[in-house]
Amino acid sequence: MAFPPASHSWLPWWASVGTRPVRPFWPRTRWRLANPPAHPPTLYLTFDDGPTAVATNPILDLLDRYDARATFFVIGHHVEAFPGRMRRIVAAGHAVGNHTFTHVDAWRTASSTLIGEIERTAQAIEAHTGCAAPLVRPPYGHLTPALCRWAKREDAHVVMWDVMPADFQRGASPTSVARFTAAHARPGSIVVLHDNPMTEPVTLGALDAILRWGHARGWRFAALPPSFE
Numbered sequence: 001m002a003f004p005p006a007s008h009s010w011l012p013w014w015a016s017v018g019t020r021p022v023r024p025f026w027p028r029t030r031w032r033l034a035n036p037p038a039h040p041p042t043l044y045l046t047f048d049d050g051p052t053a054v055a056t057n058p059i060l061d062l063l064d065r066y067d068a069r070a071t072f073f074v075i076g077h078h079v080e081a082f083p084g085r086m087r088r089i090v091a092a093g094h095a096v097g098n099h100t101f102t103h104v105d106a107w108r109t110a111s112s113t114l115i116g117e118i119e120r121t122a123q124a125i126e127a128h129t130g131c132a133a134p135l136v137r138p139p140y141g142h143l144t145p146a147l148c149r150w151a152k153r154e155d156a157h158v159v160m161w162d163v164m165p166a167d168f169q170r171g172a173s174p175t176s177v178a179r180f181t182a183a184h185a186r187p188g189s190i191v192v193l194h195d196n197p198m199t200e201p202v203t204l205g206a207l208d209a210i211l212r213w214g215h216a217r218g219w220r221f222a223a224l225p226p227s228f229e
């Protein structure tokens, strides 16, 4: 494990490398995938918090330009507000995951409320796209044992990440986010970005740079599969 950089922030390093020792203790979680055999190095880009009026379409346009696929962890009440964008996400071959109905913090919410939010979001996704969404990402990455037990019972998966370039962080720039991603991405890595008006200027510039970087190296950008071995 590389020593954390002395640069402006420990957060991206902590969220990408520092949590590695505790990952095996959380059942039904996925932090990185095995690179599919016979495939070039594959990156799984994920976008949390959408769909949104501002960011979703430009993100989809960029992904289209590079023939890249990704996964959108959507908020249920945004799904109901922007069903057209949901349909565009699915029609373009991207995957959809569940990011709760109102972006609740699992560490401050009764587990029955959290599960209710996830189930309500799953219904909204299904109603507007016809797709089941067996992948769940808790807001803020806040795992709880109850969430993992629920995922096991429901044959769902909790999707975390191994690369968190922190596009939401004060001081983040397209260059810092793209550089962090390039430095930490490994074949099969799951990268967190945001479909969020607050991060949009940083995220779009970073996404363009990440796609260009990967494209030049023969990397493939894929949607997460609905299930894992």
Ligand SMILES: [Zn+2]
Residues within 6 Å of the ligand: 048, 049, 099, 103, 139, 140
């Ligand atoms: Zn979120």
